[in-house]
Amino acid sequence: MQAPPSPPEGCISCEQRGELLLIGINRPAKYNGFTPRMFRELGEAYTRLDDDPQLRVGVLHAFGPHFTAGLDLPTIAPLMRSGEKAIPPGLVEPMDLGTSGYRRRTKPMVVAVKGITYTLGIELMLAADVVVAADDCRFSQLEVKRGIMATGGATLRMAQRAGLGNALLHLLTGDEFGAAEALRLNFVQKLVPAGQELGEALRIAEAIAAQAPLAVVATRLNALKSVEAGPIAAMREFIAVQQRLSHTEDAAEGVRSFVEKRSARFSGR
Known part of the structure; x- marks a missing residue:
């Protein structure tokens, strides 16, 4: 899918297809690294999904060869030091953590991941409902290599899905692992050849949207x-x-x- 034009700080590009809302991470020139603007627009997109009665299922995907390299630290670090949130209160929280002042998503979210899927990328997919991964995916929860801790749900959901030992193996080393390991750990539900991940995610989303x-x-x-x-x-x-x-x-x-x-x-x- 061709990426729509995006500003240097990136954006979230939405497209409605019938009862589906395609939510595209759009900053391919910077490995889709998340800036404050992208966080805000992602929260707005998730809120649109929940509030629009015509929409039944969300599909989160990314433009370019990679899902996301995670946070754009130079732009996010000031917020981390101050404790501020990039997503305005009152919106649906994409990480679905039940944080005070934010709403939790009610409608299903299917995610298509590919290429580099680091840190925030893993947390976004673990916060969703069904994950389709390309077989070229490279995963890493590498916050310990940057002197910080994963606070988007990885410490909770990786252990929940894979068991504490398996979770800590990757959380404490920050190592890179592939799509087969992610499937073994129940982080993703389906593996497909690279290039087919969005099509398969859309197929699953359409099957869900056809139900009551x-x-x-x-x-x-x-x-x-x-x-x-x-x-x-x-x-x-x-x-x-x-x-x-x-x-x-x-x-x-x-x-x-x-x-x-x-x-x-x-x-x-």
Whole structure:
């Protein structure tokens, strides 16, 4: 996909394709290194996904040969020293950490990664729902090599996905590892030949978008609650959520489509 023009500090380029929002990291001349502007626009894009009723699934991708080399430290370091946030409060937080003053995403996010996928790139994909990786991916969570700590979720989610020992192997050495290792550690869900990652991510996103939107959101949030708060907390919601969903127009359409032996046409109501 051809990169739209971008300013020197980079930008986030959005494209709506039907019910999908393609969110493109756009600073290929600088390995898509994130500046404060890019953080702000990423938060705005995630918020647009959640707030627009016509949108059902987000697809995060990058222009150029690489996903992102991570932070543009010269522009981000002053914010880190002051404790300021690059993303304005009140927006959806792309890292989905539940930080005070920020919203958590409700709609699904599929990510296509390729080439260099360092630090923030790993944290963005771990904060998403489904990750498709090109087989040329190079991953590294190298904050310890810069005298800082990963604070975008890597210390939480790498251990959650791969076990503490596997997580610390990469967190404490800052080493570079490949796509096969990322798949083994459950950091990504699918590997494809380089150049096919966005197409496969779009295929998965379209399959999700074809399902009942309210049921998709409820299913995602319940699975997330099970991971974060435990299975008992998630099970306590089963009856109430199922009662609410069963009274929707989409549930009635699901029954009709089953009886009529056709694909369902869901409205999100």
